[in-house]
Amino acid sequence: MKRSFAAVTGAALALVPIAATAQEAAIYSGMDRIHPAWAENGMVVAQEEVAAEVGRDILQAGGNAFDAGVAVAFALAVTLPRAGNLGGGGFMMVHDAETGETKAIDYREMAPMSADRDMFLDEAGEADSEKSRYTGLATGVPGTVAGMQMVLDQYGTMTMAEVLQPAIALARDGITVTADLADSLMALEDRLKKWPASAAIFYKEDGSFYQPGDTLVQSDLADTLQRIADQGPDGFYTGETAQAIVDAVQAADGRITMDDMAGYRAISRDPVSGTYRGYDIVSMPPPSSGGIHIIQILNTLEEYPIGYLGHNSAETIHLMAEAMKRAYADRSEYLGDPDFVDVPQAELTSKDYAADIRKGISTGRATPSEQIKPGDLAPYESDQTTHYSIVDRDGNAVANTYTINFSYGSGMVADGTGVLMNNEMDDFAAKPGVMNAYGLIGGDANAVEPGKRPLSSMSPTIVMKDGEVYMVTGSPGGSRIITTVLQLILNVIDHDMNVAEATVAPRIHHQWLPEVLRIEEGLSPDTIAILESKGHVVEVMETMGSAQSIVVEDESGLRLGGADTRQTSSAARGY
Incomplete structure (x- = not known):
């Protein structure tokens, strides 16, 4: 059935149906919420329309x-x-539904x-x-x-x-x-014009800038x-x-x-996998560090009542930051190309190791990063990355x-x-x-070696529920990729957000070193003050990531798309 769509105020590119069945209307009731785009058959969510x-x-x-x-x-x-x-x-990450x-x-x-x-x-x-x-x-x-x-x-x-x-x-x-492309070319003028072949493509013959609405061949x-x-x-x-x-x-x-x-x-390669509150988390193995550390952090947080403590409350952020710091310390020691080094994947993603990590976390006080060392285990990137997620009519992802x-x-x-x-x-x-x-x-x-693949934080991830694709997600963001993907999962599973709400929610990040708890704008001064009283060094910085995610609705099977409004060109498109 053909339907028309309208944008919901405050959520560019997040769409909700105007004409819908009673079942669909129930799903999307409550206009105070930010709604995702949706499609019955297939959905593509990407950083560029x-x-x-x-x-x-x-x-x-x-x-x-x-x-x-x-x-x-x-x-x-x-x-x-x-x-x-x-x-x-x-x-x-590819999932074959058949x-x-x-x-x-x-x-x-x-x-x-x-x-x-x-x-x-x-x-x-x-x-x-x-x-x-x-x-x-x-x-x-x-x-x-x-x-x-x-x-x-x-x-x-x-x-x-x-x-x-x-x-x-x-x-x-x-x-x-687009305005986004024009701005990026202007900002990177020095880097691109250093190379004549680059300048000839991305700037006009007289060296001037392309403007929004121009055609770039x-x-x-x-x-x-x-x-x-x-x-x-x-x-x-x-x-x-x-x-x-x-x-x-x-x-x-x-x-x-x-x-x-x-x-x-x-x-x-075989993916790295774990469980979190009844969901299966399937993510990228080394030479990505992302999958291992997303699962490691989720394992650490699983025994805390994250949903009860509340989204972006001081207590929740404190626990996330403490778990993040310990994962990034391990990253510095153990992660690399598995074709060249033995990565202790099983140890890092085990529930027992997470239990040991929790023993070192105080709920009342931040542990200084200088006191955190990589775990005693058995021997064994850029903001300008981009991510897209796709689910088709058959459930392939x-x-x-x-x-x-x-x-x-x-x-x-x-x-x-x-x-x-x-x-x-x-x-x-x-x-x-x-x-x-x-x-x-x-x-x-x-370390550099011939034929070796460098370590990456890229973390394309699929969340499964009862053997079926439930969530497909990922993000750019350099070192912040891991924590961005982590928070998308927490927002949906622990905080009961739909995919659009989970995507636009303010994010936090701690990577062990430097000793900074990075936050986006949107946290209250009271929350920041509590975090600082616990010993965190809090800094409000620019936005983190550009997550492009899909959640498959349990009851209807609708593909719900969340395009990150942190990038103006992001879009969810389905049919």
Whole structure:
């Protein structure tokens, strides 16, 4: 049945049906609440509206969630160039409703085979952030194209050529510049104009800025996408596209070779899983730290009456912060690429370990971070990431988070390709004990090695209830990804929020070091005062994350979409 929609005041892009059945009206009763978008058959929630519509159209044309997931990834490379990408990598959680199987697709970037542990140190042996962020050395071998092909091969119903057509058309015909895109290009002028090939694409011939409403054409990117459509991944990892990437990276003192490009492989991994109050939490395993630490923090909080204590009460925030600090301390010691180091996954996600953590938490006083050390266990990223979630008519689900690290990556476009290159090598520990760009401490487990994948906080997550998909979520946000996804889950399960309310609620974050409890605006001065009286160092900072989530309604089976209003271009689109 065709329905019309109207926006609810105070929740841009959060929609509620005007005409609905009595059952649906009951679900959406109470106009004082913020309502999610909803659809009966399929839902796509993404950080950029046009890409969300591409995914919706694929679903409507008969494609499944996996077909749509690949189409959205390539569309975002055109419409959200600061984070959507061909020149980066990421993680996709996929749930196959027919088999009941959930897998984690790892297409994280890899270090070139000539990489070495000390490649980012200066002559004095100190970490040189310029090398690891803004030169060719910063670029890892990109994985997005290989990852998308793996998803299509194993789960899709459409060909690479079919799912690429929307992105090719957008790049060749041009996209309408939004205020969000115009602002980001203005803010990153210095980084992008450093590279002539980048400046030629993202600024006008006279060097002036694109304005909202202008058309941005990316012809080189269209040609690159067409080669992938015609040749599959070989059109990216071998031949002229690969050679152009290698030439650009090496000209900027990087180390990627044609052999590195041809040798890239995506990996299908078993997810990390746990339980929380009767729900199954299924998330990304290493080289993501996200899944392990989301489950670790949930395990720690499970024995506290979080729902009774109240959403964002001082007591709830205190307990969350104390659990977060201990998880991030463990991250610094134990997490890395599982193909290179033994990660104590079972120990970190065990209920017994969580019980030990709780013994060290005082409900009345914050533990100083300097007193918190990584757990005594058996041996064993960027704000400008982007996430999207998809659930189709059959219950298949995709949670995908991918990135080029910083906004527009290193800023370098490989000439003739239209491909922005990542600076993900900064996610390695340039020197054990030294903070990366997000203040995260790394150890030997995340040291640079040839062919290794850098540790990431990206945390695409699927929550299951009675064997069925209940929630699909994820977010960008660098080190804050883990805590953002955590709070989406807590808001829905403990605080009984719908997905839109859970998404717009103010967020908090603590990552052990530095000693700061970061909060968004929206907490009362009284709450802040209580937290400070417990010993927390509280700072109100800019917004955190851009969560794009779906909840499947228990009774009706409706797909409820929550697009994060922290980013003005976010959208939920269903049918």
